[in-house]
Every structure is written in C-alpha cells, then in structure tokens.
Amino acid sequence: MxxxxxxxxxxxxxxxxxxxxxxxxxxxxxxxxxxxxxxxPDNRVPLLVQPTVPLGGATPAALVSASPAAASTPPPASPSPSRSASASASARPTAKPTEKTTTKPAPRRTTAAPRPPAASFTAAYRTGASWERGFIGAVQVTNTSGQPRAWTVRIAYPAAAGVRVGNVWNAQLTRQDDAFVLTGGPLAPGATANLGFEASKQVRDAIQPTACTVDGAPCRVS
Known part of the structure; x- marks a missing residue:
C-alpha cells in the first residue's frame, strides 16, 4: 500500500x-x-516614372497636364478685362492740358503814301492864234529846282481833231503814240524858256489839249 x-x-x-x-x-x-x-496591408501607391519619349505624339506639356499633380492644381484665374482696363487706365499719367499762348498781332504801322517829289519845272500852255485849219501853240517852262535841268513837255490832242505839228522853235519835237514830245535845256535854276509850234487840224472849231505835262507834272492850260 x-x-x-x-x-x-x-x-x-x-x-x-x-x-x-x-x-x-x-x-x-x-x-x-x-x-x-x-x-x-501595404496601401502605398507605386511610384510612376514618366517616359522620356512622348507617347502617342503627346508633348511634354501635355504629359505634365495629364499628371495627377497638374490635374489636381486648378489653373490661375485670368484677370477680367474690365479690371485690367481700369488698372491700365489708372496707371497712365493724366496729361495736363496745354496752355494756349495767345500772341497778340503786332500793330500794323500805317505808313503814309510817299509824297511825289517836288516838281522841278512848272509849265503854262496857251493857244496863240487860231484859224479854220490851223493854230499856234505856246508853252512857258520855268525851272523851280536848285540846279540846271533839261525838261520834257508832252502834249496830246483829241484824235478826232487830226492835229499835226509842223514848225517848232526853242525845242525839239518827237512823236510818241498820240502825244507830241517837246524837249530842251538844260535850263538854269529859276530861268524860263518860251517854246512854240505851228499845227494844223481837221476841224474848224478851236481845240484844247487833252493832256499836257512837264517832267510828269501837269501844265496850266489857258
């Protein structure tokens, strides 16, 4: 046990x-x-490596936009045209208005018309004797200048009278258009010359010259 x-x-x-x-x-x-x-469990996403050669003709920019990072990032918003226009308008400097300079016109100088030079001679015309087909003309010329001068007397008659000048004394006679030109001198200062001529006419009435000058100055007709 x-x-x-x-x-x-x-x-x-x-x-x-x-x-x-x-x-x-x-x-x-x-x-x-x-x-x-x-x-x-392993939840890690496998690493994707981009190929260096574009696939299917896609450019590198297209590959970047197709990548997840590019797809997830929204494109930047472009500024509106109104804001850009207002910003550019405000950025521009405002031009100051240019001041208009008004120039007063220069006062016009009123120049008096030049006076004709003082006549060097005076002349007096008169008809001496007159008949039906002729007459005698006489002219007295005086030198009013301070030095000896030659003188020129021009006499014109109506064209209808048909005047022709013949004999002349104390002067030389020429014809210029419708005027008879009598020249002489020189004449001393203050001296007087008496000249005359004989003329024929085609009218019976007495006639007077339509023009008479001595060196451009009018004659006194009597």
Missing amino acids: PGKHTTVFPLRRYSFIAAAATLLVVLVSWVAVRAVGPAQ
Whole structure:
C-alpha cells in the first residue's frame, strides 16, 4: 500500500509542470504578438516614372497636364478685362492740358503814301492864234529846282481833231503814240524858256489839249 501512494504523486507533479510550461509558452507568444503588432496591408501607391519619349505624339506639356499633380492644381484665374482696363487706365499719367499762348498781332504801322517829289519845272500852255485849219501853240517852262535841268513837255490832242505839228522853235519835237514830245535845256535854276509850234487840224472849231505835262507834272492850260 505505501508503494502505490508514492507512484501517484510523481504523475501529478509532472502534469503540473507541463501545464505551467504550456502557459509560459502561450504567454511568451502573446507578448511577442503584442510587441510586433498585426501585419497591416501595404496601401502605398507605386511610384510612376514618366517616359522620356512622348507617347502617342503627346508633348511634354501635355504629359505634365495629364499628371495627377497638374490635374489636381486648378489653373490661375485670368484677370477680367474690365479690371485690367481700369488698372491700365489708372496707371497712365493724366496729361495736363496745354496752355494756349495767345500772341497778340503786332500793330500794323500805317505808313503814309510817299509824297511825289517836288516838281522841278512848272509849265503854262496857251493857244496863240487860231484859224479854220490851223493854230499856234505856246508853252512857258520855268525851272523851280536848285540846279540846271533839261525838261520834257508832252502834249496830246483829241484824235478826232487830226492835229499835226509842223514848225517848232526853242525845242525839239518827237512823236510818241498820240502825244507830241517837246524837249530842251538844260535850263538854269529859276530861268524860263518860251517854246512854240505851228499845227494844223481837221476841224474848224478851236481845240484844247487833252493832256499836257512837264517832267510828269501837269501844265496850266489857258
């Protein structure tokens, strides 16, 4: 009887040791699992490398716009035309109005008409004797200048009278258009010359000259 009792006790001791060892193994495994943690799925996106050669004729700009980064970035908003126009208008300097300088016209100088030079001679015409087909003309010329001068007397008659001058004394006679030109001199200052001529006419009535001048100055006709 005592020998049977000693056999049961060792079996119980061995089973306790085995249970303790099993618990220890389980505890060590649990600690290892908690330390490492459960395996998590790999959610990383694989890295995409762009090809250096454009695919399907696409330009590098098209590839960049087709990439996810370019697609996610919105294009910059362009400024509206009204804002840009107003900004450019405000940026331009405002031109100051130019002041108009009014120049007064210079006063006109009213110059008096030049006076004709003083006549160097005076002359007086008169008809001496007159008859049906002729007459005698006489002219007195006076030098009013301060030096000796030659003189020129021009006499014209109506064209219808048909006057022709013949004999002349104290002068020389020429014809210029419808005028008879009598010249002489020089005449001393203050001196007087008496000249005359004989003329014929085609009218019976007495006639007077239509023009008579001495060096451009009119004659006195009597």
